[in-house]
Amino acid sequence: MLRNYIIISWRNLLKNKSYSSINILGLALGIGGACLVFLLVLFETGFDKQHPDADRIYRVVLENNYYGKTYSQAIPYPVPESLRGDFDQFEAISIVDTNEDNTVITVQQGNQIERFKEEKGIAFVDPEFFEIFHYKWLSGDPKQALIEQRSVVISETLALKYFGDADPVGKMLNFHNRYDLKVTGVVEDHPKQTDIPFNMLISMNLGKEQKRGWDGWDASSGRVHCYLKLKPGIEVASINAQLEEYFGQHHHEEYAQSIIMFLQPLKDLHFDNRFDNFNNRTVSERTLWAMGLVGLSLLLTSCINFININTVLATNRSKEIGVRKVMGSARVQLILQFMTETLIITLISIVGAITLAKLGLVKMESLLGYSFGLELFDAMTLVGFLFILIVVVCLLAGLYPAFLISGFNPLEAIKKTGITLKSPGGFSLRSSLVVTQLVISQILVICTLVVASQLKYFIEAPLGLDREAVVEFPLPVKGKDKVEQITNQLQQSTAIRSISFSNTGAISNGGWGGSFEYDNGREVVDESTAVKYVDQNFIDTYGVQLAAGENLINSDSATMFLVNEAFVKSMGLNDNDQAIGEYVKFWGVEAPVVGVLKDFNTSSLHNPIKACIFLTGPNSFFMGAVKLNPTNIEQALAEIQEVWTTVYPNHIFEYQFLDETIERFYREEQKLSKLVKLFVSLAIVIGAMGLFGLVSFVARRRTKEVGVRKVLGASAASVVLLLSRHFVLLTLVAFLIAAPVSYYVMQSWLSNFSFQIDLGVWVFIAGFAASVLIVTLTIGYQTVRSALANPVDSLRYE
Amino acid sequence: MIQLTNLDKYYSTKFTRTFVLKGIDLEIKSGEFVTIMGPSGAGKSTLLNIIGMLDEASAGEYLFMDEPVYKIKERKRSELHKHHIGFVFQAYHLIDELTVYENIETPLLYKGIKGKERKSMVADMLDRFNIVAKKDLFPEQLSGGQQQLVGVARAIVGQPKLLLADEPTGNLHTEQGHIIMDIFKKLNQQGMTIIQVTHSEENAQYGKRIVQLVDGMVKSDDLVAAEAG
Incomplete structure (x- = not known):
């Protein structure tokens, strides 16, 4: 059978x-x-399923309620040590400091000195790190490896790269011309699915002179995290209760009192987009659901x-x-x-x-x-x-x-x-199915259009600065003398219009922050602000507009401030001119505001424009920027590289154009958009195929009817209308369902961003038009063919 | 075997009731060969379909092998079709996608007859109808007469007690028709009950009894005069 x-x-x-x-x-x-x-x-x-007892591993994170609610994984350097002393519920606790990217590793190979560039995968950790996270050890002792001062554990791949086949344990390597480190262990390369993606784990124990970080609780870095593992049976809720006021107890400033410290489970690391992780990539569960x-x-x-x-x-x-x-x-x-x-x-x-x-x-x-x-x-x-x-x-x-x-x-x-x-009610099941398909494809098309136009907006929106022909390059070693060296040598070049140095560049993700005080006559304002150390060329190089007052004048320490318009509002003033000459206290310096810059985006368009203060301070420069003469870009780049390399002979030059940097802020959205486009085209193709099959069948079934109608004098156009009317109607019905659904979905997606496009009617019209077009193209061939057919042929066989 | 009492078949519209069959009383005994005749629209096919349980009567009683048919569930009906009733259609109705062999085999599959026995039963049929050479052909590769041979073979391969034939020779040449009717006659002689619908007086003569239907009513019910010679 x-x-x-x-x-x-x-x-x-x-x-x-x-x-x-x-x-x-x-x-x-x-x-x-x-x-x-x-x-x-x-x-x-x-992600991170390889660690035993993963359910006991947590990250220490902060919720700051001082200015609205903000979340951060950035903790001050002293936190892990302090927690270690105050809690005995932790089996292990470790700082993970990843503030070193793009480093140079120098290894002595026989008589030769080899330099390697390591872009990422480097972390400074406490010896207990390996009690929290599981790595497969190829040699060395996980318990002892990082206890020794200036010791380092490297991955298999790095071991091979640095030392070839020789046993790396006991060998020395130099880290970024700063630390001489002894290899005490080799671990297997980390799996792809981990947010703890390190190839080089360096002991925090670097000796007194080379101690990393700072002692205060008033500054933190987004790339310094604290991980811990609870002892078995410890309730995380009880720890969270004790942590709630921990920050404020150790840091007595007013704003610290509103910082709540709590533990974030390891399993949330990959999904919770309130926080960043070491891959700089979280996937919200919502995105996964959407996919x-x-x-x-x-x-x-x-x-x-x-x-x-x-x-x-x-x-x-x-x-x-x-x-x-x-x-x-x-x-x-x-x-x-x-x-x-x-x-x-x-x-x-x-x-x-x-x-x-x-x-x-x-x-x-x-x-x-x-x-x-x-x-x-x-x-x-x-x-x-x-x-x-x-x-x-x-x-x-x-x-x-x-x-x-x-x-x-x-x-x-x-x-x-x-x-x-036929099903009862006149609207056949088949029609409902076709409508369902059309609804799906219309929603997908509309969403794709919205995502694409938001992306276009992201990349093209006016930021209040000039992103064309600006090259940025990091300064691996800070210091006024280096900055002056570079400036002096580059200033003569005709290929370069202006050159400026700052801490983070004009626009970056994750900037510096602090708080300022100002007495506006009614009250003493104590507000947070973004901080940019800049020089007097900043305005020209980045094409930022001065709204009032004057530019800064270069000096070694801050004697005057520039602020942006948002800052003026934070001061409680209505007019830019009012701010000029006012004295503001910031990081211990009381100085006048000499100029107000027009608001520009200091970070990606995900975020609103915040108050920002600009001050001079050549010792805090980490980024150089050059405005190029657009006709001479190749030459300029070559000159910059030459100068840079003479100033930093032990480092490797790299640069990035500002417009590319900005585009990179929206990497995740771009990926999402490309991915969605891929699947949407799939869905449309599938739907169109089905429709084609359906229409060709219907046209065949109605061959006789069409023949009779034509004999009775129907025009080809009326036949096309006859055969396609039904489907166009279905498209319309589908649109009535698809439009509100996609409106709702896209509205909630857009609400993730501070700067968003308006959901215009055109998106929906375009979505509908696309759908009609697809339907028409799909059914067009069949309907036109039957409309043009000679009725004699179709009737003869009946 | 078949007992129809005061059987009606009608279609109701809002205001009228159109009778296709009205007050049919008919008894057909096992081993009979009955021909139903009458003008177009007299209800012949409808009567045959009701007897074959492909259609339902609107009123009246129908006993099939002493069992009231209206009580029969779909499952039981397909059991009856499987084991007791064979159909031959005017348009043959072979399954286009199956070969001659497979078409004949299909009822046996539904009867659940096992491989070896099934093979020999199909082979027997092919042999009997002289279509062994055609067994791997598809229906469209056969002439009408050949298709109807396969149709008959398929109808009787399961050894039904009752064979129903709706204009079995209607699409055939006279010569082909005779072949089919000869087979029917032989089958009847072997004990199979046959009911056929036909327009052809000649074909009716192959049977033993002729029921004339006019306007849904039995007009006459006569035995066929014994053949001369």
């Missing part, structure tokens, strides 16, 4: 080649897309195709069904027969889907910029997923047609060449 089912399924597949390929290709695309989404979700949810929904939509769309096409095909098979019933087939047997067919198609599609997913994975990894490191069949979970998918698709796509078809009255089934499938 099964053989009979399989034979007839196969022959039917071959007989209706075009419909079969629509079915199979559609399902393959849908399943393939769903697999990709599944892989993505699998990857993102698999999951997209995957589900793909699956649903392809299943709907399948249902639509199979129900129309069923009418071609009504005779077979009738005959089978007459021969004594029970309904269950017919259902089984059609489910077998679905299963066969699904299995073929799965093979296609796996091939497509393999190709898609490469594409997706290049879009995302990181590799999953997952082979498609590595994960047993994926095999399981595919199995579940087969069952789900078979039930979703196969069950309804099977039920419908097997329910035909045998007599009618045999007699008539086609069965009309």
